[in-house]
Amino acid sequence: MNIFIDNRSGTPIYDQIYKQVKNLIISGELKENDALPSIRSLAKDLRISVITTKRAYDELEKEGFIYTVQAKGCFVAPKNTEMLKEENFKKIENLIEEILQLSASCGLTKDDIIEMIRSDLL
Numbered sequence: 001m002n003i004f005i006d007n008r009s010g011t012p013i014y015d016q017i018y019k020q021v022k023n024l025i026i027s028g029e030l031k032e033n034d035a036l037p038s039i040r041s042l043a044k045d046l047r048i049s050v051i052t053t054k055r056a057y058d059e060l061e062k063e064g065f066i067y068t069v070q071a072k073g074c075f076v077a078p079k080n081t082e083m084l085k086e087e088n089f090k091k092i093e094n095l096i097e098e099i100l101q102l103s104a105s106c107g108l109t110k111d112d113i114i115e116m117i118r119s120d121l122l
Contacts, residue, residue: 005046013048017056025065025076036074
């Protein structure tokens, strides 16, 4: 599992870890019941605080992406298809918002965008 931390980013480190692990799970790169690196191991590899890593793992567990087995570690949780659908809907909504902003700067209407989508799907 490769996690990259951008110290110049305005995004908190725990959130960067959270988002990257979540994306690995959603994409299927991390599979159900795969073991995650221990909190201490990941913190050491990334040269960050154990507390920061724990916070990322706590967020992932709270959202249902991972589960913890006492004295064994953290593992990828069975996929909740409804939760994954909702995550993908959020991504699509964000992309649509970006498309609308870009299209406004180009003078495109919503009908123009719809036509572009239709022509790409045919």
